Amino acid sequence: MAAPWVLHVDLDQFIAAVEVLRRPGLVGLPVVVGGRGDPTERGVVATASYAAREHGIRSGMPLRTAVKRCPDAVFLPADNPAYDVASAGVMDALRALPGVVVEVMGWDEAFLGVDTDDPEAFAAHVQAQVYAATSLRCTVGIGDNLLRAKIATGFGKPAGVFRLTRGNWFAVMGDRPTRALWGVGVKTARKLADRGLHTVADLAAADPAALAADLGPARGPYHVQLGRGIGRERVDGTPWVPRSHGRETTFQADLEDWADVRTEVAGLARTVAGELAGRPARRVGVTVRFVPFTTRTRSATLPAPTLDADVLAAAAAGVLDRFPTRRAVRLVGVRAEF
DNA sequence: TCTGGGGTCCTAGGACCC
DNA sequence: TCTGGGGTCCTAGGACCC
Structure with missing residues (x-):
């Protein structure tokens, strides 16, 4: 069998x-x-x-x-x-x-x-x-x-x-750094190292409750499972349903004038609206990356879900207005959530 | 090493309601 | 007057992945 x-x-x-x-x-x-x-x-x-x-x-x-x-x-x-x-x-x-x-x-x-x-x-x-x-x-x-x-x-x-x-997990992975795990990035690896957890075997033996205090109620215990090589066993073939769709642009030359930032956000919002493929946007988010690299986001729930480019552009403009700073900008993005 | 663009999920705090 | 606990939604940000 x-x-x-x-x-x-x-x-x-x-x-x-x-x-x-x-x-x-x-x-x-x-x-x-x-x-x-x-x-x-x-x-x-x-x-x-x-x-x-x-x-x-x-x-x-x-x-x-x-x-x-x-x-x-x-x-x-x-x-x-x-x-x-x-x-x-x-x-x-x-x-x-x-x-x-x-x-x-x-x-x-x-x-x-x-x-x-x-x-x-x-x-x-x-x-x-x-x-x-x-x-x-x-x-x-x-x-x-x-x-x-x-x-x-x-x-x-x-x-x-x-x-x-499970038969060769610890032989292959036990002595490797936690960063080798799918789902552990630089930041988490550093946090774990601060706790004395350097290797996959260290993480596997850690106390889930203690890690919950550091990484969050769900993430802490989840990461101990990662260390043990435990994860989902069933492959899911159901078609993916997108949660959001967005566009962002990094400018070759920073935008110094906030009026240009406004224009770019409106244009991106219209592009995104044209790519909604029949899924109405419920929320809209705007990302602004200031020079040199500070990234800020603002978002808002729309009064009603929409497919309309004018409505989405107006909403994105309203969200952009809530950014408190007006420094030079290297990237803007607009994202619709469904 | 002067750092894209497209996403997903989690967390935490506050608002608001009962 | 002072005060509880739970639930849900909204929002900003963090972290991670391809």
């Missing part, structure tokens, strides 16, 4: 791989995708090819830093519609697999729920089918829950397969 497994499928250097597919001359070269493709502009790296990573280029790094590390890299603008198409091809290939439940996690990753006696063989089949359909390589993590499958993927990169279960 086949056992239930969770597989985490993660495309290798997805965005760079999509770009290389349509420009075969770039195979093996350092390729950096991000922003408008101009490394003298404000922008960050979305994905770097493995050749670019050898020069120390990483996702999230400013393009201006990336070009210093590798002046010869090929810089390309992000082409989101192309990645949407490529991603849809991958997800279709996954859904075509027999007997699987697919939970999409983003452009380049998904969880699969499958009953099988040989998860490694199934993983190899997944890789072959994805490659046949899209010419893209992926890594597959195998786990007895989503958390372990997700973390397993990191050990299988690139193009490999790795299995992580």
Whole structure:
């Protein structure tokens, strides 16, 4: 009788791989995708090819830093519609697999729920089918829950397969820093370290009630579970219902004049209104990033849910008026909540 | 290293009501 | 006059992820 497994499928250097597919001359070269493709502009790296990573280029790094590390890299603008198409091809290939439940996690990753006696063989089949359909390589993590499958993927990169279960959790993860866990970022890792909790094994042995005082009533105990490798076991294939939709813009030159900030917010609100896709906005939020990098948000519940661009723009303008400062601005954003 | 853009969920305090 | 406890909504911010 086949056992239930969770597989985490993660495309290798997805965005760079999509770009290389349509420009075969770039195979093996350092390729950096991000922003408008101009490394003298404000922008960050979305994905770097493995050749670019050898020069120390990483996702999230400013393009201006990336070009210093590798002046010869090929810089390309992000082409989101192309990645949407490529991603849809991958997800279709996954859904075509027999007997699987697919939970999409983003452009380049998904969880699969499958009953099988040989998860490694199934993983190899997944890789072959994805490659046949899209010419893209992926890594597959195998786990007895989503958390372990997700973390397993990191050990299988690139193009490999790795299995992580309750059986080998502490052997593989116990001595690693808490930061290695999916859901522990720099801030939380620092807080945990302040409590003397440095490794995954430390966290697993911590007192949930004590951590609740530090991290919050839900987060504290949840993080102890993370340390133990415990997480959701059932892959959920129900279609995702978006909670919000927004747009934001970083300006190449800071906006000094508040009238320009107003104009930009109104324009973004209209753009967002045009992308509501029939889901009325119940709340609207405005983000302002002041120079040098201080970010503030304000939001308001609308008198009535709306799809109307004029109404949303007026509401966003009203929210913007509540910002107390009028310093130079480097980014504004507008978000609608449903 | 002068730090994008798209999201999600949690937390905490205050308002307000019963 | 002084005072309770619970529930829910709103809002700002924090943290994290891809």
